[in-house]
Amino acid sequence: MGLGPGARRWVMPLTVVCIVLGGMLGIQVRSQEERGEMRVGRQTSALVAMLTRNQAQLEQQGAEIERLRAQLAQYEEEAARERGLVRELQASRILLGTVAVTGPGIELEVADSTMRASAGAGGEDLFVVHDLQLLQITNELWAASAEAIALNGQRLTMGSAIICSARLIEVNGVAIASPFVFHAVGDRDKLVSALNIRGGVLDGLRLLEFPVKLTPKEEMTIPPIAVAPKHTYAQPVERETKQ
Amino acid sequence: MIAIPFAALIIGFLAVYVLLPPVPPRWADYVAIAIIAGLDAFVGAARNWLERSFDEAIFISGFFVNMALAALLAFFGDKLGVDLYLAVVVALGIRIFSNLGRTRALLVSARLEARRARVPAPSD
Numbered sequence: 063m064g065l066g067p068g069a070r071r072w073v074m075p076l077t078v079v080c081i082v083l084g085g086m087l088g089i090q091v092r093s094q095e096e097r098g099e100m101r102v103g104r105q106t107s108a109l110v111a112m113l114t115r116n117q118a119q120l121e122q123q124g125a126e127i128e129r130l131r132a133q134l135a136q137y138e139e140e141a142a143r144e145r146g147l148v149r150e151l152q153a154s155r156i157l158l159g160t161v162a163v164t165g166p167g168i169e170l171e172v173a174d175s176t177m178r179a180s181a182g183a184g185g186e187d188l189f190v191v192h193d194l195q196l197l198q199i200t201n202e203l204w205a206a207s208a209e210a211i212a213l214n215g216q217r218l219t220m221g222s223a224i225i226c227s228a229r230l231i232e233v234n235g236v237a238i239a240s241p242f243v244f245h246a247v248g249d250r251d252k253l254v255s256a257l258n259i260r261g262g263v264l265d266g267l268r269l270l271e272f273p274v275k276l277t278p279k280e281e282m283t284i285p286p287i288a289v290a291p292k293h294t295y296a297q298p299v300e301r302e303t304k305q
Numbered sequence: 306m307i308a309i310p311f312a313a314l315i316i317g318f319l320a321v322y323v324l325l326p327p328v329p330p331r332w333a334d335y336v337a338i339a340i341i342a343g344l345d346a347f348v349g350a351a352r353n354w355l356e357r358s359f360d361e362a363i364f365i366s367g368f369f370v371n372m373a374l375a376a377l378l379a380f381f382g383d384k385l386g387v388d389l390y391l392a393v394v395v396a397l398g399i400r401i402f403s404n405l406g407r408t409r410a411l412l413v414s415a416r417l418e419a420r421r422a423r424v425p426a427p428s429d
Contacts (some may be wrong), residue, residue: 070358072350073309073310075365076309077309083317083344083347084320086339087318087340088318088320088325091318092321145383197342296328
């Protein structure tokens with residue numbers, strides 16, 4: 063194409079259009095960069111900082127609780143020994159989960175399904191372990207007369223809630239993630255057969271290729287609950303004294 | 306001659322990128338769709354030029370009006386809760402693609418014409 067008047071015709075409009083188009087590309091690139099930064103950079107670093115700070119605090123407070131509890135146990139024992147209540151106190155503590163316990167039992171490990179990678183869009187929910195499945199397993203363990211249960215190191219006692227919190231699961235207010243490891247002290251054969259019952263939770267999980275590892279153990283130790291359950295409203299009913 | 310519009314493109318980009326504060330994220334979708342509409346007008350103009358039916362008035366008006374209309378349509382779609390945004394993207398995408406294809410065909414046939422004129426076809 064030569065430089066005749068015909069050729070010059072398109073230079074002006076094209077220049078105008080190019081300035082506008084370039085400007086709009088500039089706007090878009092700029093705002094996309096800003097958006098990406100906002101979403102990933104700023105938020106993540108702030109959250110990580112908050113998390114580490116809170117974790118350090120939590121550990122510190124856990125140690126403090128441990129110390130105070132040892133002290134309390136000492137006092138209680140001294141007081142109870144005189145009245146011959148040590149055994150009852152010990153039993154209550156075990157059931158309440160405020161002392162570490164040891165004994166025979168089972169270890170159960172459940173992780174997210176290996177089928178997850180090949181699953182199509184939207185099907186992912188089917189292949190991760192949910193709070194409901196953990197609750198079912200816990201229920202099965204209690205039903206098989208487990209005396210103490212821990213999930214990923216969190217002692218399960220009365221008042222231990224297993225809830226779904228975003229992509230994680232929260233137990234006793236502590237976030238845990240796959241793989242989930244249950245420790246339960248109790249009658250090993252009873253626990254194993256209760257978990258392996260046909261059509262039970264583990265059956266369903268194995269069907270979808272969740273890795274499930276169930277091993278009976280000679281002896282294991284289960285940690286105490288970090289914060290003992292409190293009561294504010296409940297009061298014991300006064301026993302009527304019959305004359 | 307081609308360098309002037311090209312320089313304008315870069316100048317426009319840099320001017321806005323360096324000088325303007327980022328637009329609110331809500332607008333980003335409308336700007337994106339306006340860019341697609343602009344690209345469509347651009348490719349359409351290239352095709353018209355090769356077909357010798359290029360008209361600067363149609364080009365300029367088409368560029369700005371289509372940009373505004375595309376963004377407006379997407380905006381109304383958002384207000385109505387209908388994804389008109391997708392309709393605009395699909396329609397413009399198809400048009401850009403078909404115009405590019407037509408442009409390519411015209412360029413190739415023009416080159417073939419030129420070669421045929423230079424080398425006489427072998428007689429058989």
